[in-house]
Amino acid sequence: MPVHKIAIIVGSLREGSINRKIARSICALKDDNLDCSIVEIGDLPLFNQDLEQNPPEQWVRFKEKIAAVDGILFCTPEYNRGMPGVLKNAIDVGSRPYGRSVWDRKPAAIVSASPGTIGGALANHQVRQSCVFLNMPVMQQPEAYLGHVNDESFDENGKLKEGPLLGLVEKLAHAFAEWVTTIHEARAHLERTARG
Numbered sequence: 001m002p003v004h005k006i007a008i009i010v011g012s013l014r015e016g017s018i019n020r021k022i023a024r025s026i027c028a029l030k031d032d033n034l035d036c037s038i039v040e041i042g043d044l045p046l047f048n049q050d051l052e053q054n055p056p057e058q059w060v061r062f063k064e065k066i067a068a069v070d071g072i073l074f075c076t077p078e079y080n081r082g083m084p085g086v087l088k089n090a091i092d093v094g095s096r097p098y099g100r101s102v103w104d105r106k107p108a109a110i111v112s113a114s115p116g117t118i119g120g121a122l123a124n125h126q127v128r129q130s131c132v133f134l135n136m137p138v139m140q141q142p143e144a145y146l147g148h149v150n151d152e153s154f155d156e157n158g159k160l161k162e163g164p165l166l167g168l169v170e171k172l173a174h175a176f177a178e179w180v181t182t183i184h185e186a187r188a189h190l191e192r193t194a195r196g
């Protein structure tokens with residue numbers, strides 16, 4: 001399998017975030033041909049359509065980073081049964097100007113983690129809803145609503161401890177690597193076919 005460059009977008013800005021720790025644990029996985037790095041969203045000015053013609057440099061840099069990768073992995077908490085505002089802002093920033101969305105056709109997967117029982121499932125599906133509209137092929141299985149995650153789930157280096165949760169995250173990373181490969185191969189095949 002080819003190596004894929006993946007941008008991980010974390011929907012929490014706090015340093016001790018369990019979603020950030022999950023993202024870092026995924027970055028540390030070695031055997032899946034995923035070259036992951038977290039793309040920060042905390043410095044993005046709030047989306048304002050008036051700024052589209054003369055966009056803030058943070059928007060420009062963010063969009064360049066997203067345009068350069070092969071796939072997107074969202075790791076997000078749930079805030080009040082929805083996705084955090086910072087994440088929706090980043091999605092909106094990347095989606096405009098109309099017709100020049102950087103999300104278009106990027107394969108994606110969504111992880112949500114929470115100390116609660118339902119693992120941020122509603123935030124997860126809000127992100128999925130936006131991804132579907134933005135023409136991003138979103139991996140369907142395995143779903144990753146990670147419930148009962150807390151500081152105890154991680155070791156002193158902030159990485160997931162050995163156990164079922166790490167097993168699930170490894171399975172997800174493996175499936176995502178296959179998903180990104182499948183989407184890119186399918187697109188290349190279609191382009192070859194169209195050229196004749």
Ligand SMILES: Cc1cc2nc3c(=O)[nH]c(=O)nc-3n(C[C@H](O)[C@H](O)[C@H](O)COP(=O)(O)O)c2cc1C
Nearest residue numbers: 012017018019020077078079080081114115116120
């Ligand atoms: C504003 C706010 C709203 C929250 N709403 C939810 C919620 O709807 N569902 C949930 O499972 N947890 C909720 N929580 C608890 C978060 O899941 C918990 O704080 C989690 O650790 C945040 O993710 P992070 O560690 O990645 O920052 C909320 C927390 C905050 C600060």
